[in-house]
Amino acid sequence: MKAIKIEGGKTLSGSIRVSGAKNSAVALIPAAILASDKVTICNVPDITDTDALAEILTFLGAKVNRASESIVIDPTSIENKEIPSEISKKLRASYYFMGALLGKYKKVSMYFPGGCSIGKRPINLHLKGFESLGAKVTIEKDKYLVEADELKGCPIYLDIASVGATINIMLAAVLAKGETIIDNAAKEPEIVNVATFLNSMGARITGAGTSKIRIKGVPKLNGCFHEVIPDRIEAGTYAIIGALCGSYLKIDNVIPKHLESLLLKLEEMGVDSEVGEDYIVLNKPSSYKAVSIKTMVYPGFPTDLQQPFTVLLTQAKGTSSVEETIFENRFMHVPYLNKMGANIVTVGNKASIKGPTPLVGCEVEATDLRAGAALVIAALIAEGETIITNVEHILRGYEEIVEKLTNVGAKIEIIEID
Numbered sequence: 001m002k003a004i005k006i007e008g009g010k011t012l013s014g015s016i017r018v019s020g021a022k023n024s025a026v027a028l029i030p031a032a033i034l035a036s037d038k039v040t041i042c043n044v045p046d047i048t049d050t051d052a053l054a055e056i057l058t059f060l061g062a063k064v065n066r067a068s069e070s071i072v073i074d075p076t077s078i079e080n081k082e083i084p085s086e087i088s089k090k091l092r093a094s095y096y097f098m099g100a101l102l103g104k105y106k107k108v109s110m111y112f113p114g115g116c117s118i119g120k121r122p123i124n125l126h127l128k129g130f131e132s133l134g135a136k137v138t139i140e141k142d143k144y145l146v147e148a149d150e151l152k153g154c155p156i157y158l159d160i161a162s163v164g165a166t167i168n169i170m171l172a173a174v175l176a177k178g179e180t181i182i183d184n185a186a187k188e189p190e191i192v193n194v195a196t197f198l199n200s201m202g203a204r205i206t207g208a209g210t211s212k213i214r215i216k217g218v219p220k221l222n223g224c225f226h227e228v229i230p231d232r233i234e235a236g237t238y239a240i241i242g243a244l245c246g247s248y249l250k251i252d253n254v255i256p257k258h259l260e261s262l263l264l265k266l267e268e269m270g271v272d273s274e275v276g277e278d279y280i281v282l283n284k285p286s287s288y289k290a291v292s293i294k295t296m297v298y299p300g301f302p303t304d305l306q307q308p309f310t311v312l313l314t315q316a317k318g319t320s321s322v323e324e325t326i327f328e329n330r331f332m333h334v335p336y337l338n339k340m341g342a343n344i345v346t347v348g349n350k351a352s353i354k355g356p357t358p359l360v361g362c363e364v365e366a367t368d369l370r371a372g373a374a375l376v377i378a379a380l381i382a383e384g385e386t387i388i389t390n391v392e393h394i395l396r397g398y399e400e401i402v403e404k405l406t407n408v409g410a411k412i413e414i415i416e417i418d
Contacts, residue, residue, distance in 0.1 A: 001418070004388040004402065006379035007411040008361055011284075012242070014408040015250040018235045019045040019399040020069070020228030023304075024190040026093035027167045028197055028228060029053040032073040033062070033100040034174060035201050037223030042070040044228055045399040048392065052090040056083055056097060080104075085111035085142065091396070095123055095164065098146060099171030102135060107147040125158055125165035132156045133169075133176055153178030153217055161186040161297045166213070167194050173215040174203040180215040187211065188298040189258050193229045200224040232258035233304040234398060235280070237373050239263075240308050241405075242282025243271040244315065244381050249408060251280045261301045265291055265309070269316060290318030290355070295326050307333050307374040313353040314342040315381070322351040333371035336364040340378055340386070361386035369397045376401070380410060389417070 020043035030053060032039040044050055046069070054064045054071065060081065063074040080101055088094040094113045101108035113123070127137045127146070133156075135148040153176050158165055166186040173180035185191070187209055195208030201221040207213040235254040242249035243266055256263065256275050263280070266273060269288045274281040290313070295303040303326035313320040314337065324330050331346045338344055339362055343354040361384035366372030372394035379386035388394070391414070394401060405412050 001389065001416065002391050003415050003417045004376065004391050004394070005413055005415050006361070006376065006386045006388070008359075008379055008382035008384065008386065010245065010380070010409050010411055011247045012245050012249050012380075012405070012408040012410055013247040015252050016238050016404050016408060018230045018238070018251060018253045019043070021045075021190055021193070021231040021233075022047060022049060022397045023163070023188075023231075023233070024193040025050055025228050026053060026091070027096050027190065027194045028226065029057065029071065029073070030093075030096035030100045031171055031194060031197060032057075033060075033075050033078060033097070034104050034171065034198070034221045035075055035223050036220055037076065038072060038074045039201070039223050040070060040072050040225045042225070042227050044069055044071045045231065047399050048396045049091045049093060052087065053093065056087050056094060059083065059087060080107060083110035088113055095126065096168060096171065098126065098130070098144065099168035102130060102146050102148070103151070103172040103175045106149070106151065109143065109145045112142050112144070123164070125160060125162050126168045129156050129158075129165060129169035130172055133172055133180065135172075151176035153180035153215065155181045155183065157183045158185060161211070163188050163191060166191055170195065170198065170205065170213065170215060174198055174205070174217065174221065175219070176217040178217055180217070182213040182215070183211070185211055185213045186297060189229055189232065189255070197224070197226045200226055230254050233302065235259060236262045236302070236305045237308050237377070237398070239266065239273075239280055239282055240305070240312050241377055241380060242280075242284075243269075243312055244284060244377065246282045246284050249282050251282070252278070254278060254280055256280060261299060262305055262309070265293060265301065269312070288312070288316040288356070290316040290320040292321040292323075294323040297326070303327060303330065304370050306330060307370040308377055310334070310344070310351065310353065311337065311374050311377040311381075313355065314344070314359065314378075315356045316353070317356055318354075320353045320355070322353065324349045330370075332367040333374045336375055337378055339364065340382055358383065360384055363387045363389065366390045366393045369393045373398065380405075387417070
């Protein structure tokens with residue numbers, strides 16, 4: 001079994017290049033099904049989530065070639081067959097095959113998606129959107145069957161501004177007849193990236209990045225070349241690391257606008273940062289001010305950075321607070337931070353953090369992707385050695401995290417344990 005071993009207390013300096021956005025790439029790869037010719041996507045992160053999606057495409061009969069940071073997908077030989085549970089359950093984003101296959105073939109059969117256990121995360125909004133477009137949804141034990149004689153555009157209101165539902169409805173609607181309007185759509189940058197990709201193939205989507213997206217159906221989509229945007233969550237994770245142990249730590253290949261909510265909180269805490277056109281430089285300050293954060297849909301503070309940011313709050317003077325409004329099970333990292341010496345109390349969806357508290361290395365477990373990132377951060381500032389188990393969660397979302405941190409001075413390695 002793999003684990004990550006970290007010796008804490010090192011000052012980090014140099015440059016870290018941010019990879020392509022996981023949350024964008026995992027939607028773009030299934031979306032390639034909609035094309036009638038080859039699609040090339042570059043700046044694709046080399047992580048286990050993208051590997052799993054490529055495995056599903058190959059299972060369906062697509063030709064998939066990866067080289068360096070790009071992936072070339074030829075969907076012309078796809079056979080629309082049932083996606084088995086052993087591959088659909090490897091990651092949550094497998095559900096994007098529902099929208100893509102439904103959009104192109106008017107039928108999809110697959111098992112429940114997998115992913116981190118950070119909350120219920122039901123896909124009822126996705127299914128409601130498919131039904132609005134004219135599909136019939138049948139659930140058989142742990143399997144979905146979604147089929148339609150014809151998909152017709154219509155107005156769809158999302159009760160929650162869900163990223164996954166917004167993207168999945170877009171995938172299903174681009175080849176539907178007529179116009180689809182998604183109201184209360186999510187506004188995340190990854191949605192804009194997916195819409196740009198679909199438009200490059202010939203789709204007619206406007207309003208992506210706002211709360212109202214219009215999709216005028218077209219009869220066919222072509223192949224195209226597309227680039228994945230930089231990963232704002234990876235960038236934010238490394239920015240938090242820079243705030244804790246950086247000495248001119250430069251985070252390269254970022255879109256600072258995508259990180260505004262985080263950067264404002266770092267400034268409020270007293271962190272020294274320099275923001276350029278496509279980079280951020282961070283230095284550890286002498287002390288940190290306690291602050292409060294509340295996770296919100298974009299452009300609010302991202303839920304995916306809540307767990308990493310909590311580690312920074314353990315070093316702030318006074319009492320900080322965290323309110324998690326997106327997922328109900330996103331404090332699973334807290335017992336491990338407390339084991340390392342933090343003083344965090346959780347009640348429902350709120351956490352109170354008293355600091356500063358020194359952290360001490362020990363054995364901890366990554367319970368999900370961002371909890372794992374939080375434990376890496378904690379280990380980097382802890383005294384002594386930390387062993388993080390269940391690291392498969394971390395490797396799902398952070399490309400070459402060990403190599404990137406090693407290159408800037410961290411003492412970190414992947415080891416095998418019994």
